[in-house]
Amino acid sequence: MISARSCGVVAAKKLMKGTAARMGVMKRVSLVFKAKANKALDKMEDPRETLDYSYQRQLELLTKVRRGVADVATSRKRVELQMNQLQQSSSKLEDQARKALGMGREDLARNALERKSSAQGQLNELQAQYAQLQGEEEKLTVASQRLQSKVDAFRTRKETIKATYTAAEAQTRINEAFSGISEEMGDVGMAIQRAEDKTAQMQARAGAIDELMASGALDDAIGPRRDDIQSELDMMAASSTVESELSRLKGEITSGAPKQLEGGANGNAQGAQAQRASVPATELPAAEPQDGAP
Amino acid sequence: MIVRILGEGQFSVDEAATVELNKLDTQLERAVERNDETAFTAALHGLLDQVRALGSPLPSDTLEPSDLILPSPDSSMDEVRKLLTDDGLIPG
Numbered sequence: 001m002i003s004a005r006s007c008g009v010v011a012a013k014k015l016m017k018g019t020a021a022r023m024g025v026m027k028r029v030s031l032v033f034k035a036k037a038n039k040a041l042d043k044m045e046d047p048r049e050t051l052d053y054s055y056q057r058q059l060e061l062l063t064k065v066r067r068g069v070a071d072v073a074t075s076r077k078r079v080e081l082q083m084n085q086l087q088q089s090s091s092k093l094e095d096q097a098r099k100a101l102g103m104g105r106e107d108l109a110r111n112a113l114e115r116k117s118s119a120q121g122q123l124n125e126l127q128a129q130y131a132q133l134q135g136e137e138e139k140l141t142v143a144s145q146r147l148q149s150k151v152d153a154f155r156t157r158k159e160t161i162k163a164t165y166t167a168a169e170a171q172t173r174i175n176e177a178f179s180g181i182s183e184e185m186g187d188v189g190m191a192i193q194r195a196e197d198k199t200a201q202m203q204a205r206a207g208a209i210d211e212l213m214a215s216g217a218l219d220d221a222i223g224p225r226r227d228d229i230q231s232e233l234d235m236m237a238a239s240s241t242v243e244s245e246l247s248r249l250k251g252e253i254t255s256g257a258p259k260q261l262e263g264g265a266n267g268n269a270q271g272a273q274a275q276r277a278s279v280p281a282t283e284l285p286a287a288e289p290q291d292g293a294p
Numbered sequence: 295m296i297v298r299i300l301g302e303g304q305f306s307v308d309e310a311a312t313v314e315l316n317k318l319d320t321q322l323e324r325a326v327e328r329n330d331e332t333a334f335t336a337a338l339h340g341l342l343d344q345v346r347a348l349g350s351p352l353p354s355d356t357l358e359p360s361d362l363i364l365p366s367p368d369s370s371m372d373e374v375r376k377l378l379t380d381d382g383l384i385p386g
Contacts, residue, residue: 024316024317024320024322024323025319025322025323025364025365025378026297026315026362026363027319027362027363027365027366029300029362029363029378030298030362030363030375032378032379033359033360033376034359037359041327068301073342115341139301143301144367145354146303146354149353149354149355150354150355150356150357152355153355153356153357154357157354157357176358176359177357179359180356180357180358180359181357183298183360183363184357187300187301189300190300191299191300191301195328220339280376
C-alpha cells in the first residue's frame, strides 16, 4: 500500500510537472508569433505610425515573395534543362551499347551501360528535386496571392482607422490588424526562407552536375568532343570497312579484270574506277598498276 | 477558434473540436520530447488532417490573428523545435 501510494504521488508530480510544461505545440507556436508582433508594436510611439510602417514592410515582403517565385522558377528551369541533357545522354549511351554488342565488343557495351546507369541515377535524383521545386513554386505563388489580399485588406482597414479614430481609440483596432498581418508576414517570411534554402541547395547541385558533365564522366557523348566509346565504335566501323575493301581488292587481283571493276561500281571511288575502266584502251596501262598496288 | 497551418492558411474550427485536437497535440509534443521522428511525422499529419477535416478555410482577406498555429506538413522535428524558441524560424 505504502509503496503503491508513493508511486502514485511520484506519478502525480510527474504529471503535474508535465502539464505545466506541456502547453502544446499549437499554443506555443502561436505565442511565439504573438510575442513577435507585440515586440514590434511596443517600438512604435504613435500607434497610427505603426500602420504606415507596417504597410511599407508588407509591400516590401510582397516584392520579396514575387522575386522568390521567379527565383524558384529559374532554378526549376535549369534542373529541367539538365534533365533533358541527361536523358539524351542516357539514350545515346544505350544506343552505343547496342552497337558495341552488335560488333561483339561486350567490354565496350558494359562501359557504355555503366555510364548510362550513372546518368540515370543523376536523372532520378534530379526528378525528385524537380518535384520539390515545383511544390515550392506553387506554395509561394499561393502565399503571394494570400498576402496580396491581406495587404489590400490592411490598407483599407488602415485608412478607416486613421479617418475614424483618435490615436487613443485606434490602439486596440491597430493591434488587431497588426497582429493578423504580422502573423501572415511571419508565415510567408518562413515560406520564402524555405524556398531560398531549397533553391540554393538545388543550384549547388546543378553546378556540381554541370561540372560532372563537363568532365565527361557522365555524358561526353553529348558534348562537342566525341567520347571514347564513340571513337572506338567509329574506329571499329572504319576498320571493318577497310577489311571489306581489302578483300574486295584482293578479289580483283585474283580474278584480275576490268570486268570485275565494272561489276563493283557502287561507291564513288569505285564509280571513278569503273569510268576509268571504260575509257579507251590506250590510257589503261598507266591506271592498272596503281589500282593493283597493295 | 482560428487555427493556422503554416504555409497553408487559416481555418475556422469549432471549439468542440479542441479536445480532439489537444489529444493529437500532446502526442506531437511527446514525440518532440522523445526525439521520435516517426511518431512526430505521424502526429503532425494526424493533427493537420484533423484541422483540415473539422475546420473551414477563412477567406484570405481576413486580418484575424490565430488562436493556435501549426507547423507546415513538411516540417522536420528540428524545424519545429526552432519554431518553439523566440528567435527561431520566424523572420522579422
